Amino acid sequence: xxEKKQLKRKGSIMSVRDDVKVLDCTIRxxxxxNNFNFSDEFIRELYETNIKCGVxxxxxxxxxxxxxxxxxxxxxxxxxxxxxxxxxxxDNPSDMKISVMADVGRCDYKIDFLPKKESVIDMVRVAxxxxxxxxxxxxxNYLHDLGYETCCNxxxxxxxxxxxxxxxxxxxxxxxxxxxxxxxxxxxxxxETTSRFTEIYLSYAEETHKMLGFHGHNNQNLxxxxxxxALSYGISYLxxxxxxxxxxxxxxxxxxxxxxxxNPKYNIYSLLQFIEKYxxxxxxxxxxxxxxxxxxxxxxxNRHPRAAIAFTRDxxxxxxxxxxxxxxxxx
Amino acid sequence: xxEKKQLKRKGSIMSVRDDVKVLDCTIRxxxxxNNFNFSDEFIRELYETNIKCGVxxxxxxxxxxxxxxxxxxxxxxxxxxxxxxxxxxxDNPSDMKISVMADVGRCDYKIDFLPKKESVIDMVRVAxxxxxxxxxxxxxNYLHDLGYETCCNxxxxxxxxxxxxxxxxxxxxxxxxxxxxxxxxxxxxxxETTSRFTEIYLSYAEETHKMLGFHGHNNQNLxxxxxxxALSYGISYLxxxxxxxxxxxxxxxxxxxxxxxxNPKYNIYSLLQFIEKYxxxxxxxxxxxxxxxxxxxxxxxNRHPRAAIAFTRDxxxxxxxxxxxxxxxxx
Numbered sequence: 001x002x003e004k005k006q007l008k009r010k011g012s013i014m015s016v017r018d019d020v021k022v023l024d025c026t027i028r029x030x031x032x033x034n035n036f037n038f039s040d041e042f043i044r045e046l047y048e049t050n051i052k053c054g055v056x057x058x059x060x061x062x063x064x065x066x067x068x069x070x071x072x073x074x075x076x077x078x079x080x081x082x083x084x085x086x087x088x089x090x091d092n093p094s095d096m097k098i099s100v101m102a103d104v105g106r107c108d109y110k111i112d113f114l115p116k117k118e119s120v121i122d123m124v125r126v127a128x129x130x131x132x133x134x135x136x137x138x139x140x141n142y143l144h145d146l147g148y149e150t151c152c153n154x155x156x157x158x159x160x161x162x163x164x165x166x167x168x169x170x171x172x173x174x175x176x177x178x179x180x181x182x183x184x185x186x187x188x189x190x191x192e193t194t195s196r197f198t199e200i201y202l203s204y205a206e207e208t209h210k211m212l213g214f215h216g217h218n219n220q221n222l223x224x225x226x227x228x229x230a231l232s233y234g235i236s237y238l239x240x241x242x243x244x245x246x247x248x249x250x251x252x253x254x255x256x257x258x259x260x261x262x263n264p265k266y267n268i269y270s271l272l273q274f275i276e277k278y279x280x281x282x283x284x285x286x287x288x289x290x291x292x293x294x295x296x297x298x299x300x301x302n303r304h305p306r307a308a309i310a311f312t313r314d315x316x317x318x319x320x321x322x323x324x325x326x327x328x329x330x331x
Numbered sequence: 332x333x334e335k336k337q338l339k340r341k342g343s344i345m346s347v348r349d350d351v352k353v354l355d356c357t358i359r360x361x362x363x364x365n366n367f368n369f370s371d372e373f374i375r376e377l378y379e380t381n382i383k384c385g386v387x388x389x390x391x392x393x394x395x396x397x398x399x400x401x402x403x404x405x406x407x408x409x410x411x412x413x414x415x416x417x418x419x420x421x422d423n424p425s426d427m428k429i430s431v432m433a434d435v436g437r438c439d440y441k442i443d444f445l446p447k448k449e450s451v452i453d454m455v456r457v458a459x460x461x462x463x464x465x466x467x468x469x470x471x472n473y474l475h476d477l478g479y480e481t482c483c484n485x486x487x488x489x490x491x492x493x494x495x496x497x498x499x500x501x502x503x504x505x506x507x508x509x510x511x512x513x514x515x516x517x518x519x520x521x522x523e524t525t526s527r528f529t530e531i532y533l534s535y536a537e538e539t540h541k542m543l544g545f546h547g548h549n550n551q552n553l554x555x556x557x558x559x560x561a562l563s564y565g566i567s568y569l570x571x572x573x574x575x576x577x578x579x580x581x582x583x584x585x586x587x588x589x590x591x592x593x594n595p596k597y598n599i600y601s602l603l604q605f606i607e608k609y610x611x612x613x614x615x616x617x618x619x620x621x622x623x624x625x626x627x628x629x630x631x632x633n634r635h636p637r638a639a640i641a642f643t644r645d646x647x648x649x650x651x652x653x654x655x656x657x658x659x660x661x662x
Contacts, residue, residue: 009523013521013523013524190344190556190559190591191522191556191559191560192340192344192559192560192563193344218552220555220587220590220591221549221552221554221555221556221584221587222555222556223552224551224552224553224556225521225522225552225553225555225556225557226556228521228522228523229522229523232523253552255624255627256551256552256627259551259627259631260521260551260631268654269651269654272624272650272651272654273651275624275650276648276649276650276651280648293586293603293606296586296587296590300590300591317607317611318607319603319606319607320600320603320604320607323599323600323603
């Protein structure tokens with residue numbers, strides 16, 4: 001186990017920290033709410049909005065295997081083909097970088113990624129579960145050699161035992177990865193537990209000069225709170241989405257995060273116009289996400305939100321019965 | 332300035348702390364959303380629910396002056412007459428205590444409070460602004476002498492300069508008050524700033540053996556996060572409301588708080604039934620509260636929510652224009 005330094009806040013609530021990067025994953029995590037069926041206009045406006053708001057990275061979606069997933073079942077942002085991204089951004093003349101996510105075991109990374117110099121993608125975020133760490137590292141090193149920035153997003157760590165997690169962190173820190181993400185997949189972390197996980201991640205990342213990121217979920221209305229707690233203790237890469245759009249209870253809302261950060265490069269003006277014009281209609285069309293009791297239950301119980309998502313899809317409102325089902329099903 | 336001890340968490344996320352008390356203020360803060368027009372059935376069921384859930388205090392409303400406020404303009408819980416509370420609770424044979432709130436300058440406390448032994452009310456929470464501290468102390472000492480437990484809820488402290496706040500805390504700590512509340516009236520605190528305010532309050536309260544409480548608002552989706560941060564650093568009295576019902580963006584949701592606390596006396600079963608049967612219909616009838624962009628703005632700007640409440644009442648959805656109005660109106 002790496003030596004733990006005493007956990008201290010990095011700077012204060014007024015600090016501008018140059019290490020901080022905001023990543024918009026509205027299309028990627030929000031795409032899980034509507035099968036990635038966004039109009040090109042939506043994506044183009046979001047791209048322009050993010051640039052105006054000072055967002056550092058915009059994630060366009062997944063790079064999923066077309067052998068495992070039928071293209072006709074999803075919008076194109078499940079696959080993020082080079083030509084589709086370019087149809088929105090051209091050569092991306094902006095300062096904002098472009099990322100995609102690729103799940104270990106659900107992508108064909110040796111086929112689907114061009115060498116970086118031929119691609120408009122800047123960063124690939126490799127998502128994996130703890131048992132897939134060796135596969136993730138292979139993928140990360142391969143993508144690094146192609147010229148990409150890489151992240152390792154280890155999912156569902158709230159259910160992983162600490163010994164395994166620390167081994168995984170040690171291994172990932174020996175790879176070519178640039179950023180390691182603390183991912184609260186189930187929305188089960190509290191600010192206090194977030195700070196303790198941050199401490200563990202920092203103890204490995206700092207000595208190998210890796211950056212850290214945080215990706216929250218809003219099951220207990222804590223996605224923003226946990227994000228700024230993680231930030232205050234030294235995590236640099238912060239995921240957020242417009243109005244928190246994301247699977248189930250959704251994510252940290254971009255408007256909360258940009259309003260909090262003190263770096264004058266960030267502002268929410270254009271984001272508010274985007275929300276009025278594109279996000280509110282999306283909700284009115286029936287696309288569902290956001291905090292509600294069913295997600296609170298799975299968050300509190302540290303469980304995958306799938307049962308809560310089904311509860312929502314079925315338009316149930318018998319919260320009490322659902323909670324009982326959850327408890328019966330826990331062990 | 333009192334000596335500050337180094338800020339440390341009291342116990343861990345698993346601790347059962349006997350000093351912790353949960354106070355339901357659904358009728359009192361929620362009453363601001365519907366002019367206190369709750370049915371007797373609603374109040375009676377909430378009372379039974381709170382008892383079943385292990386809630387420690389239930390606040391029935393305000394003890395407002397009938398000379399300043401016309402009784403016909405409000406539901407009866409704006410005034411909390413002894414006979415109205417007794418019509419719900421009888422002699423309150425439960426372990427749960429009953430509180431009311433009284434605003435300095437908006438109540439006739441020398442007329443309207445019976446001696447404690449003739450009243451079913453256990454605790455009076457005296458709400459004041461910083462300039463009313465001397466008046467609050469007079470009132471607290473008077474009510475203490477009548478036999479009541481007392482709280483001092485100093486409102487809007489996020490806009491008070493620290494020198495005044497520390498003087499106020501010192502004065503209040505010399506009174507007969509039992510509990511001093513840190514009140515985030517504008518929902519402008521973050522977990523980090525909550526912990527720093529907690530540190531200041533503790534430095535005065537601990538040496539005079541006063542208890543502390545926290546009352547949050549959800550403007551930035553942080554009411555629950557701030558409540559459990561305050562708790563973790565030693566605040567004992569925690570305000571919450573069913574589904575966060577309360578003025579504007581609302582409060583810390585009781586279901587989040589009870590699900591978090593580890594004391595087995597607390598549970599959310601009955602609360603879920605109450606929510607299904609009474610809270611969801613309330614929302615369906617058009618009673619409005621809860622996080623939305625307009626409240627985020629006033630929270631971020633550390634402002635009274637009245638403009639955001641008007642925005643909501645007028646069914647506006649031009650968030651961008653409203654934000655510009657807010658900024659023009661700041662100084």
